[in-house]
Amino acid sequence: MDAKDKRYSYKRFGCNSSRVGQAVMDILGSNPLPQEVGETVEAMTPKYFEELFNAASNGKSSFSSPFYVVVLRKKETLAGLASNVLFHRYIARQTKPLASTLRDYFPNYDHDVFEVNGDKVEITHLWTLPTHQDAASILKNKESYDPSLVKWIVDFNSGKLA
Numbered sequence: 001m002d003a004k005d006k007r008y009s010y011k012r013f014g015c016n017s018s019r020v021g022q023a024v025m026d027i028l029g030s031n032p033l034p035q036e037v038g039e040t041v042e043a044m045t046p047k048y049f050e051e052l053f054n055a056a057s058n059g060k061s062s063f064s065s066p067f068y069v070v071v072l073r074k075k076e077t078l079a080g081l082a083s084n085v086l087f088h089r090y091i092a093r094q095t096k097p098l099a100s101t102l103r104d105y106f107p108n109y110d111h112d113v114f115e116v117n118g119d120k121v122e123i124t125h126l127w128t129l130p131t132h133q134d135a136a137s138i139l140k141n142k143e144s145y146d147p148s149l150v151k152w153i154v155d156f157n158s159g160k161l162a
Contacts, residue, residue, distance in 0.1 A: 048088060051088065052114065053121065053123070055069045055090035055091070056069055056114070056116045056121045059092030059093075059116060060116065060119070062092065063094045064094070065116070065118055066115050067115075068092070068094075068097065068114065068116065068126075069090060069113075069114045070090075070091045070102065070111060070112070071111070071112040072088070072091070072109040073088050073110040073111075074087045074108060096115070096126075097113060099113075099127070100156075100159075102129065103129065107132065109131065110128065110129065112127075113126045113128075127152045129156055129161065130153070135157075
């Protein structure tokens with residue numbers, strides 16, 4: 001769709017403007033080919049790490065080393081128009097969060113926790129914890145998942161995820 005498409009242009013108060021929201025709804029409603037979860041994850045991975053690095057870089061001016069970045073991730077469907085939509089929220093903080101606290105306060109989110117050290121912004125992935133439902137499903141099919149993810153879930157369930 002061309003940005004100069006006449007269907008989305010109008011004049012208001014003597015200025016040219018665009019109906020961006022209508023264009024987005026038209027695109028979402030056009031029944032594109034279904035996108036698999038893996039395709040969505042692959043497409044968003046570069047942006048994920050860019051935003052993670054930005055959160056870590058911004059955090060180093062507010063926090064002493066080490067500090068932490070928590071990424072909250074939620075999978076949703078937008079009003080039946082788009083599936084496999086991933087929302088991310090990046091939170092820099094001074095203290096290491098407790099997995100149980102994250103699960104209590106954000107039960108419908110996956111949690112990625114990173115430690116950030118030094119002026120060079122060295123980022124270490126500490127753990128990932130999926131939602132309770134996803135974790136239960138993963139434990140039923142352990143051999144199909146990354147052993148680190150399975151270990152983090154088992155450690156969480158036994159109260160050992162630090």
